Amino acid sequence: MPPIELPVANLTIVSCVRRNVGVACGGSASFHETRNLGEAGDMIDFTLNGSSVSLDVPADMPLLWALRETAGLTGTKFGCGIGACGACTVHLDGAAVRSCSTPVGNVAGRTVTTIEGLASGGALHPVQQAWIDHQVPQCGYCQSGMIMAISALLERRPGTTDDQLAASITNICRCGTYERIRGAVASLTVAADAEEETGDV
Amino acid sequence: MSDDLTTPAAPTTPPADKPVSQPKAPAVKRSRLRKWTRRAFIGAGAVTGGGLALGVGGIVFSPNRLKYVPEGTEGEGHLTTWIKITPDNRTTVLIPHCEMGQGALTGLGMLLVEELDADWSLCTVEQAPAEDIYANGYVIHAFLGEVGIGVPGFMERAFDFGSFKMAQFAGLQITGGSTSTRGTGVFGMRLAGATARGMLLEAGAEQLGVPMSELTARDSRIIHEASGQSATYGELVGRASALDLPSRPRLKEREEYRLVGTSQDRADIPGKVVGEAQYGMDVVRPDMLYAAIVRAPVPGGQLEHVDPAPAEAMAGVRRVVQLDDAVAVVADGYWQAQQALNALGPKFTDAGLGDVDTAGIRARHAAALDGEPLGEPPAEGRAVTAEYCVPYLSHATMEPMCATARLADGQLEVWAGTQDPLSTRGVAAGVVNLDKDDVHIYNQQLGGGFGRRLPGTYDYVEQAVEVAKVTAPRPVKLVWSREEDMRHGYYRPFVMGRFQGVVDDQGHARRWASRFTGGMADALEADPPYGIEDKDIQAVTAPVHLRTGSWRSVAASQHGFFSESFIDEMAHAAGSDPFEFRRGLLEEEPRHKAVLERAAEMARWGTAVPEGRARGIAIVESFGSIVAHVAEVGIENGTIRVYRVDSAVDCGLVVNPQQAETQIQGGVNFGLSAALFHEITVRGGAVENRNFPDFNMVRLAQAPRVNVSFVDSGGPVGGLGEPGVPPVAPAVANALFVLTGQRLRDMPLRLG
Structure with a gap:
């Protein structure tokens, strides 16, 4: 599928583009260069926020710590370490995964997108923009994971209903911003519905 | 930095003709403390490069050190306390509270800017650093105003904690007890804004050559409607900074509010949706090491024995650190440290509490109540009796406890998210026997507080400093696992x-x-x-x-x-x-x-x-x-x-x-x-x-x-x-x- 650049204004979830072709993403400035710190064969190679990276880390290290401490991308958060809270959610080949429970060796040759790489071409991802418009975050610590989980869901299912959202998203927000999350998601799915009806997509 | 900054720093008991504003005690139900024993004092002056700086200090305990300049900001002519207006017509407000996601910075800034009649879009709100000058006595009075006498339960912790004395009580820079808007906002921020507005009006009268009574302030501008003349605050700050303070800054009535009561976006949110907001967990320092820790599971337990060999044999591990009641592993990464810690089998004592369980705790509470019976109800009417019980609860903030510390050259630096940077500094200083002036706290955004990062709960900072003594001069970031966080809370009481x-x-x-x-x-x-x-x-x-x-x-x-x-x-x-x-x-x-x-x-x-x-x-x-x-x-x-x-x-x-x-x-x-x-x-x-x-x-x-x-x-x-x-x-x-x-x-x- 060729990349299709859609205007942000119509609120189509654009990350489907990124998933398949790995276009350069705007937010990953802190890690562009390939690191070469160890023996060949020890390195884990993958695409991170649109750039090829090669990390010298043990294959069984959770992706979370490779991202935070080796790649220097601290937007992905540590919350529980056992995949229970979702604060560490990233996209692996476009699907939401909990990076604290994903060995970095499993992502070799694959495409990882973190919160830093979600924005594209200088424009925030529609979910990020909706999070600002609806003033969703409070402490904000869980919101990287929340945004990654919900952006993956909306990409798969643009017309997600409230019930589907509740059934699909199990991330914890201790501040309790769920009402705002629902409102922000509803604003996106309404836009998606409208597009379907008018045949814009 | 201009010495002018210290212009009329009023003493705690100012002369009668000097600016004193004594905010009224709130008419809170059940309040028995109607008279406030303090004096607010205000200082104002010029900053280097032009501009007006104005600060309001609080109450009798407040440090009278308006000459203070935060480290590293000398060249900027930084404001002393809470507000700075510069010739480019921009206003900066410094808030002595932590942003935990409750919108304190924005809300407090709004209260000040309302009284200042500044253009909100020209205002920047920042969190004040952990320095004495920002200590917020108003927090205390927000409480005393409510309960009247004695020390409210929330504040008792400050007394319980060893390093605090009564005289230091008001020296806390606390965010907790829902006090931010109540205390600081009403009594501090509004006063600062109104005072600055008064000075700008006076400067405007001088500059435009018209009586002050004919002027209005609006959107960062002093306006003379009769003649159509006006001047921006930025154009007036040089003149204003040379003025005496107005003797009675007028606070607005609520019906005059234009900004307060309107919904405004929070300044911290954009950074939180792109992963740029930096929390204590995200601190990275040059040459930093990482540490994982496990403490005696029973409160009061001590470390009896640990064989460090299994951990020391693992890749990336630097050191096993034995503390009185805990063992930590220092490594090149947190995951390596935690894996190595998991390989250890430390033995801890149980402080003689090994037989305590939930059922026993419940029985003890019941027995205590048995000693104070409710008595017989009166004969007439229908009596209802019931027994209720609530368990211990953890705060379980999304961000587990963590702190980064570096001890080098007789200076201690700590990066952590806390609800009170000032008392955190005292705690950290105590661990290494340093003067507080040699301890620097860099407060980070909090991944949730809810009371877990209040004074008396800085065990994670103490531990980080203990480990930093071993890693010195290299900094170390200590991160608690979720399991450690769950097991070592300061719980809501049973x-x-x-x-x-x-x-x-x-x-x-x-x-x-x-x-x-x-x-x-x-x-x-x-x-x-x-x-x-x-x-x-x-x-x-x-x-x-x-x-x-x-x-x-x-x-x-x-x-x-x-x-x-x-x-x-x-x-x-x-x-x-x-x-x-x-x-x-x-x-x-x-x-x-x-x-x-x-x-x-x-x-x-x-x-x-x-x-x-x-x-x-x-x-x-x-x-x-x-x-x-x-x-x-x-x-x-x-x-x-x-x-x-x-x-x-x-x-x-x-x-x-x-x-x-x-x-x-x-x-x-x-x-x-x-x-x-x-x-x-x-x-x-x-x-x-x-x-x-x-x-x-x-x-x-x-x-x-x-x-x-x-x-x-x-x-x-x-x-x-x-x-x-x-x-x-x-x-x-x-x-x-x-x-x-x-x-x-x-x-x-x-x-x-």
């Missing part, structure tokens, strides 16, 4: 309460008696607002095993559940509608009554509910705000389900409506997690809970719709971070009684 109520033949409440475990500091929260003549409320001391602390809404969380469940029991005993029964007892409390009525109206109380559902109502005053919730509850597959909560709030003044709303909504979910799921349990003297699966949280699937409405009473400013929590559990429990006939008196609520 509390048991026994109640006796009497309802007469006409259905009127005649007596309310209670005994509860805890301290009389909680008596305010234990005293419901209802007009019942015969009240007998007493606290009973019970042994405390685990460390306890302030948990979002503090004593109101348990006493709100007790009182609002029990009044419901009395209503049913009287054969009355629970809403009408409460309303009948609130004739002397018009604010409560109005809030209760608003919530009932929102929920259409008394109308039919969908089949299989029921409504419950509860009203609790805490932190100066009154909140009533009506919960609509059902049962799905044997599980309690809360569909919606209608919430009426009287917090006096609503500064930023969209933030006020979201604080209440968040409070509902926080309270609901406790009502449905939370229970810290003890076995073998240690906390059993390890991670979220056994300390579960409300997620989207359980989160109710929450409708919030504010009742404008014109009352004093109340808090918002906490007051949404206490009425949740009783509203749900009261609905469940209607639905099932089961009166659930223990939290979490479990259907029989």
Whole structure:
């Protein structure tokens, strides 16, 4: 599928583009260069926020710590370490995964997108923009994971209903911003519905 | 840095002709402290490069050091305390509170900018660094204004903690107790804004050559409407900074507000949606090492023995550090450190508490209450008795405790998220026996606070500094695992309460008696607002095993559940509608009554509910705000389900409506997690809970719709971070009684 650049204004979830072709993403400035710190064969190679990276880390290290401490991308958060809270959610080949429970060796040759790489071409991802418009975050610590989980869901299912959202998203927000999350998601799915009806997509 | 900055730094007892503003004590119900013993003092002057700096210090204990310049900002001519206006017409406001997600920075900035009549879009709000000059005495007075005398429970922790003395009491830079807007905002920020506005008006009169009385201030501009002349604040600051302070800065009346009361976006949110916001967990320093730690699982336990060899043999491990009550592993990465720690088999003592378990704790609380019986109820009327109990609760902030420390060249640096950077500094200094001036705290954004990062709870900072002594001069970041965080909290106390109520033949409440475990500091929260003549409320001391602390809404969380469940029991005993029964007892409390009525109206109380559902109502005053919730509850597959909560709030003044709303909504979910799921349990003297699966949280699937409405009473400013929590559990429990006939008196609520 060729990349299709859609205007942000119509609120189509654009990350489907990124998933398949790995276009350069705007937010990953802190890690562009390939690191070469160890023996060949020890390195884990993958695409991170649109750039090829090669990390010298043990294959069984959770992706979370490779991202935070080796790649220097601290937007992905540590919350529980056992995949229970979702604060560490990233996209692996476009699907939401909990990076604290994903060995970095499993992502070799694959495409990882973190919160830093979600924005594209200088424009925030529609979910990020909706999070600002609806003033969703409070402490904000869980919101990287929340945004990654919900952006993956909306990409798969643009017309997600409230019930589907509740059934699909199990991330914890201790501040309790769920009402705002629902409102922000509803604003996106309404836009998606409208597009379907008018045949814009 | 200009020396001019210290221009008329008024002493704590200023001369009569010098600027003194003595804010009125808030007319809070039950207040017995009407006269304020302090003097606010104001200093103003020029900053290098031009501009006006103005600060307001607080009360008698406040440091009179307006010449102070934060480290590294000398070249900028930084403001001393709270406000700076520069020739480019921009205003910077420094707020002495931490942003935990409650919108404090934005809300406080709005209060100042309102009085300043500045253009909000030209204003920047920043958090003040951890320096004495920002110590916020107003926090203390926000509390004393409410409880009148003595030390409120929330502040007792400051006394309990060894390094604090009475004289340092006001030297805390606390964010907690929903005080930010109440204390700092009302008494500090508004005064600063009004004072600066007065000076700018005077400067405008000089510059435009017209009488000050003909001038108005608006949108960062002084305007002379008659002639059409105007000058921006930026154009006037040079002149203003040379002026004496106005003797009586005029504070606006509420009806004059233009900014306050409008919804404004929070400045911290854009960084939080792109992963740029930096929390304590995200600190990275050159040459930094990482540490994982495990402490004696039983409070008071000591490290008996550990063989470091298994860890030291692992890749990336630098050192095994043995502390008195813990063992830490230092490594090149956190994961390596935690893996190596897991490979160790440390032996800890149990401090003689190895036989303590939850059942035993409960029995001890019951025994304590047995020693203070409620007495025989009067012969006439119908007596209702009940026993309630709530468990220990963890704060379980999303960001586990963590801190980064570096000890080098006789200086200690600490990067951490805390609710009080100043007392954190004292704690850190104590670990290494350094003067506080040689300790530097760089406060980070907090991944949740809720009371876990208040004074007296900085064990994670102490540990990080201990480990930094070993890694010196390299910095080390200590990160607690979730399991460590769950096991070593400062828990909401375990509390048991026994109640006796009497309802007469006409259905009127005649007596309310209670005994509860805890301290009389909680008596305010234990005293419901209802007009019942015969009240007998007493606290009973019970042994405390685990460390306890302030948990979002503090004593109101348990006493709100007790009182609002029990009044419901009395209503049913009287054969009355629970809403009408409460309303009948609130004739002397018009604010409560109005809030209760608003919530009932929102929920259409008394109308039919969908089949299989029921409504419950509860009203609790805490932190100066009154909140009533009506919960609509059902049962799905044997599980309690809360569909919606209608919430009426009287917090006096609503500064930023969209933030006020979201604080209440968040409070509902926080309270609901406790009502449905939370229970810290003890076995073998240690906390059993390890991670979220056994300390579960409300997620989207359980989160109710929450409708919030504010009742404008014109009352004093109340808090918002906490007051949404206490009425949740009783509203749900009261609905469940209607639905099932089961009166659930223990939290979490479990259907029989």
